Amino acid sequence: MIRLDNIGKQNGHQILFIEASAALQKGEKIGLVGPNGAGKTTLFRMITGQDQPDEGQVAVDRGVTIGYFSQDVGEMSGRSAVTEVMNGAGPVSEVAAELKELEAAMTEPDRAGDMDQILERYGEVQARFEEMDGYALDARAREVLSGLSFSQEMMDGDVGNLSGGWKMRVALARILLMRPDVMLLDEPSNHLDLESLIWLEQFLKGYDGALLMTSHDREFMNRIVNKIVEIDGGALTTYSGDYEFYEQQRAQNEKQQQAQFERQQAMLAKEIKFIERFKARASHAAQVQSRVKKLEKIERVEPPKRRQSVAFDFPQAPRSGEDVVSLKNVYKGYGSKRIYEGLDFMIRRKERWCVMGINGAGKSTLLKLVTNTTEPDDGTVTVGGSVKTGYFAQHAMDLLDGENTVFEELEESFPQAGQGSLRTLAGCFGFSGDDVEKRCRVLSGGEKARLVMAKMLYDPPNFLVLDEPTNHLDMATKEMLIAALAQYEGTMLFVSHDRHFLAALSNRVLELTSDGIHQYGGGYTEYVARTGQEAPGLRS
Incomplete structure (x- = not known):
């Protein structure tokens, strides 16, 4: 239905594609992956004709209808x-x-x-x-x-x-x-709650057209796609299978390529050593000449491209008391809408609560009550001894000083820290090289989220309250964050629509439903097994 034949594309000084080819056939559901800035959106724009390749061609079969969803939704009003x-x-x-x-x-x-x-x-x-x-x-x-x-x-x-x-x-x-006939979906899983995400998953599974999509939600991607096209270093590589298979396959390919590279390097070293040793001897002149020619003809194996992935090591948080937060007989409403009526809830040290509920159930309100950013109408919220709270909310990104560079923002927050230590911190959260000189006002949503997270985790609190921390984060940053939080010794209360994040980090579930509030021991995986549903709004 759609073919990309030997396309080349350059944006300014950045080369996005070099003789890249791929195809989308009827009924295929393809996940498009690659690092930020690799050219995923440019590829969509070339397929829809909004952009043209510099070389090669994009061929779309006659009569094929294309629907393109992008993050730039344009103006809507009056209807x-x-x-x-x-x-x-x-x-x-x-x-x-x-x-x-x-x-x-x-x-x-x-x-x-x-x-x-x-x-x-x-x-x-x-x-x-x-x-x-x-x-x-x-x-x-x-x-x-x-x-x-x-x-x-x-x-x-x-x-x-x-x-x-x-x-x-x-x-x-x-x-x-x-x-x-063809859907191009650029990050359709952004801005969706868990119920909508699962509904969309089912819809796309039942869709009989061809699909090409990007998503930072690995679980969502895994359940829908049957093929992966990876953009890396200007090339398009196709893998058959879901996202998990692609990851395993790519790791295996890298391992094989590394082994080939090392074998060839050893052979080249041996040949060069022979040439160096005997080049001055007339008796070996023919052999030396023959080996020089052989070396010139050999096609060199490139080492695999190393993905930049930086691990973030959590500094140890100070220990809190056993009782972290206690809510007793809490009432809270907005206007005529009652959110909580007589809520009793206790969070103890080392518990990791994920809060689940449909839109409007009161998830963010609970986080605001616990962090004292909103007051209960009645009842008490008591924070325990030696508790140091870190609160990540979407509005925290608006509090960055637009004129500061990334590095200045970190320096202002941690004046005692050394430059090397702050550069390492910035690198862990995806700000390497010149990125630390970017002004906060030009940062994307994902970059702002990473910067706020870096500031919060450098001097770690012992109680982390996170409201949708994975919004805007790409898969690599999410993986780094999950790995870091898995090592975290403190207490957590969080809301997330990312099932991989929920399953990896929770050990308790608080479910907010219209017929009451339910607490579950065990994490999200146990909750799904017990209720038979992945989200509260899906329960009959």
């Missing part, structure tokens, strides 16, 4: 969310728009003379609309929006009043409703 979604549904939405125009024309007195033509055209368009199952469009649009956690009120309200994250969902719903 309801459901209308916005229906307007993006491809040809059927154009037919619906003409139908509306013709209905309006029928009521205009000054068009009375054209009524026969209008009625004739209306009959044709209506038949076409029925043929395309257009009358089911509203219901289908609502079904998709409901799957992405929209309430009826949000569906019918002005899309302009929604936050950026919810507008992203509207843009995604448009592509899903369109059901094109």
Whole structure:
């Protein structure tokens, strides 16, 4: 359906692709992977024709429809969310728009003379609309929006009043409703809660078109894709299998390439030693000449490209008392909406609680109560002795000084630390070389999240409260964070929609549901085994 033949592409001084080739066939579901800045978004733009390769060609079969979801959703306002979604549904939405125009024309007195033509055209368009199952469009649009956690009120309200994250969902719903032959999805799992993520997973599994997508959620990727295309060093390499298989295969390939490289280096060293030893002797001149020629013809094996992955070693946090936080008979509401009524909850040292619940269940509110960033309406929140809290919330990223460079931000936070130590810290969180000189105002969401995390973990608290810490983080940074937090000796309370993160780090689950609050011993994996569901909103 889509072929990339020997494409070359350069952005400024950066070479993204050199003679790169890949193909997307009917029914394939491909995960596109590669380090940040490798050219994943550029590849999408070349397939949609928004960008052109410098060399080679991108061939799309005639008549193939493509739906492209990107992080740049554009302006939306003045229409309801459901209308916005229906307007993006491809040809059927154009037919619906003409139908509306013709209905309006029928009521205009000054068009009375054209009524026969209008009625004739209306009959044709209506038949076409029925043929395309257009009358089911509203219901289908609502079904998709409901799957992405929209309430009826949000569906019918002005899309302009929604936050950026919810507008992203509207843009995604448009592509899903369109059901094109090919879907290109750039990070569709960002900004989704766990229930929406699992719904989307099921939707994409049942989608019979071709899919090419990027995602920083390994669990989501693993369950959907049956092939991986990796962008690395300007080349496109295809692996059959899911993300986990790709990781194993790539590690094995690297190992084999390293072994080949080392064998060849040993052989070359031996040959060069012989040439050096006998080049001055006339008796060996023919042998020396023959070996020199042989060396010139040998195709050199390159060592495998080393992925930059830096481990972060947790400095030891000071020990807290056994009782970390106690909530007794806590009441909390916003306006007429009651969130907590008589909540009793205790967090003890070394417990790692993940908080689960649908949107609006009170997950972030609980974190704010525990960190004293909001007060209960009634009841008490008591923090135990020697507890030092570190709170990561999305708003923390807005508190960075825009004019500071990354390095200055770290220096201001830790004036006693040495330059080498701060550079190592920056490197662990993905700021190497000139990246430390970037001003905070130009950082991406992911870079800001990494910087806030670095500041919080350098002088570690013994109680970590994390609200969606993996939003914006790429897979490599997530893996580093999980590995670091697995070694952490303190106490944790966190909210995350990343199932890999939940399973790796929790040893307790607090579930917030409409019929009460449930506590589970054991982590997220045990919770899934016990309840039979991966998220509270999916339970019958």
